[in-house]
Each structure stands twice: as structure tokens, then as C-alpha cells.
Amino acid sequence: MTQIDFHAHILPRCDHGSDGWETSRQQLKLAREAGVEVICATSHFYGHHVSVDSFLKKRQRCYEELLTHVPKNAPKVLLGAEVLAFEGIDQLPGLKELRLQGTKLLLLEMPFTRWSEGLLDSVEAISDDEDFRIVLAHVDRYDRKEVEKLFRLENVWGQVNVDNLKKRFGKRYLREWAREGLIVAVGSDIHGTETGYKDWLTCQRRYAEDWAAIMKRTNGRLKELL
Ligand SMILES: [Fe+2]
Numbered sequence: 324m325t326q327i328d329f330h331a332h333i334l335p336r337c338d339h340g341s342d343g344w345e346t347s348r349q350q351l352k353l354a355r356e357a358g359v360e361v362i363c364a365t366s367h368f369y370g371h372h373v374s375v376d377s378f379l380k381k382r383q384r385c386y387e388e389l390l391t392h393v394p395k396n397a398p399k400v401l402l403g404a405e406v407l408a409f410e411g412i413d414q415l416p417g418l419k420e421l422r423l424q425g426t427k428l429l430l431l432e433m434p435f436t437r438w439s440e441g442l443l444d445s446v447e448a449i450s451d452d453e454d455f456r457i458v459l460a461h462v463d464r465y466d467r468k469e470v471e472k473l474f475r476l477e478n479v480w481g482q483v484n485v486d487n488l489k490k491r492f493g494k495r496y497l498r499e500w501a502r503e504g505l506i507v508a509v510g511s512d513i514h515g516t517e518t519g520y521k522d523w524l525t526c527q528r529r530y531a532e533d534w535a536a537i538m539k540r541t542n543g544r545l546k547e548l549l
Contacts, residue, residue, distance in 0.1 A: 325549050327361045327541045328354060328398070328523070329482050330405065330430060330460060330510025335392075337366040337385035340514045344392040349516045351397040357520035358527075361399045361549065365430050365460075365510075368404040368421055375417030378404070401425070401548065405460055407432045410441035413448035422455065425548045430482065432460040438469060450476040456544070458508060463487035467496050474505050482508040483537075485522040488530070501533050507540040 332340020333350045341347045354362050364386070368378050386402060393400075403423035408431050412418065422429050429449065434442075449455050455478065462470050462481035473479050483497065483506055500506050511523050527534050542549065 324535065324538055325360045325542055325545075326358050326527075326538060327363070327508070327545065328359045328511050328513075329363050329458070329508035329541055330365050330484070331362050331513045332364075332366060332405075333362060333389070333400070333513065334364050334366050334382060334385035335388050337364075337382055340366065342515075344388055346516060347389050348392050348394055350513055351400075352394050353516060353519045354398050354511070354513075355394070355396055357523050359398045359511075359520070359523070361401060361545070363401045363403045363423055363430075363510075365403045365405040365423075367432075368406045370407065370409060370412060370415055375415065375420055379417075379420055401545075403428075403430055405430050405432050408434065408442060408446060410439060410445055413445045413452075418449070419454055423545075426545065427454055427456045428458050428544060429455050430458050430460050433465060433473075435464070443472065446473060446479075447476055450478045456480070458482050461487065461510070461512060462500070462506070463497060474500075480507040481505055482510050484510055484512045485526045486512070486518065488526045489522045498533065501537055504540065506537050507544060509534070509537055509541075 332338055333347050335341050335344045335347045401424045404421040406421050450457055457479045459481045461484040463483045
């Protein structure tokens with residue numbers, strides 16, 4: 324089964340995840356050494372500060388820079404975005420372009436402040452749109468009950484980060500979500516090279532069965548691209 328890192332900040336100078344191609348090259352090397360075969364480059368997208376169009380232009384430039392420095396046998400890179408949700412985001416021109424390359428999957432990051440009714444309505448509007456499948460970024464970081472409100476919507480699933488998975492998978496609800504099929508992806512959420520893929524490897528080994536089940540779901544969702 325293809326090992327897919329669904330959430331990573333690896334494009335040189337696209338966001339604070341990598342300060343240049345040397346760092347990006349090292350990140351890809353670490354990913355490869357950890358057995359990652361596909362890596363989703365999900366640079367931060369903040370709709371209050373930048374238009375979709377300028378984000379895409381910048382992302383493309385950064386990607387092209389990366390391509391000229393990709394190490395041998397690097398994982399395949401898919402372009403995406405980690406899209407910060409805000410009230411009215413469903414109306415954002417070009418939102419579709421922020422879906423993971425070749426898919427309907429939108430990696431949506433919920434804010435760490437209180438979720439207003441308006442915000443929840445906007446997420447619901449996206450979830451009702453046939454052109455989208457929402458994957459909530461690092462659901463391990465939020466209040467369980469709040470996340471469960473979103474899981475009740477159509478076409479909404481979650482991604483977990485390996486650093487929290489390592490610490491918190493013992494928490495029953497994360498494991499329950501995984502076993503109910505609500506968790507469809509794992510992510511290193513790598514920034515820089517310090518954190519590396521140590522937690523990734525620990526989780527893969529420690530939770531082998533659940534890991535394989537989650538990875539199977541990611542593979543299923545990306546199957547045309549693998
Ligand atoms: Fe992230």
C-alpha cells in the first residue's frame with residue numbers, strides 16, 4: 324500500500340514550512356527514508372490576506388524551484404493547500420482550485436478560536452457542494468464535541484497529525500473515529516527539518532493495524548493518482 328503524507332509544508336519559501344530549496348530537499352529526503360511515497364504539499368492559504376490566484380502563482384513558482392532540486396527517488400509531490408476556514412469561505416472565488424491536485428479533496432483548517440454559527444454554515448455549504456470532499460486538518464487539535472458536529476455533515480472527514488497521534492491515540496475517541504472510518508489521512512505537518520519523520524515511524528509501528536486502515540482510505544481517495 325502506498326504510504327501517503329497528506330499534510331506537509333515542503334515548498335521552498337511558499338510558507339514558513341521551508342526557508343529554501345536546501346530545506347525542502349532535506350524534507351523530501353527524510354520523507355523518502357521514512358518510506359513515504361506520495362507527499363501532499365499543503366502550503367497555508369489564508370484567504371483574508373491573499374487571493375486564490377496569487378496563491379496559485381506563488382505555489383507554482385515554489386514548486387518549479389523545488390523540481391530543479393528534487394533528490395533522487397523523492398516521493399511524488401501532489402499540490403494542495405491547507406485552507407484556513409472563515410465565515411463566507413464557501414463564496415471565495417476559485418475555492419475549487421485549492422483542492423488537492425486531481426481530486427475533490429479540500430484540506431480545511433478550522434480556526435483555534437470559537438467556531439461561530441456563520442462559520443459552521445459556511446463549512447456546511449461547502450460540504451453540500453458535490454464538487455468538494457472536506458478533509459479537516461489535524462482534527463486531533465480541537466475539541467472533540469465541536470469536531471463531531473462537523474463529522475455529522477455530508478462529505479466531511481478528518482486528518483490526524485502524527486505528533487498528536489503518538490501522544491493521544493490512546494485517547495479512545497481518536498481511535499473510535501479512526502475505526503468508524505472518519506479519519507481518512509495522516510500527516511506529518513512537517514515544518515523545517517527538526518521534527519522530521521520520527522513520529523511518523525513511531526505511529527506507523529505502534530498503531531500498525533489502525534495505520535494501515537487509515538492509509539487504505541487515503542489510497543482509495545487518491546487511487547486515480549497513484
Ligand atoms: Fe499544516
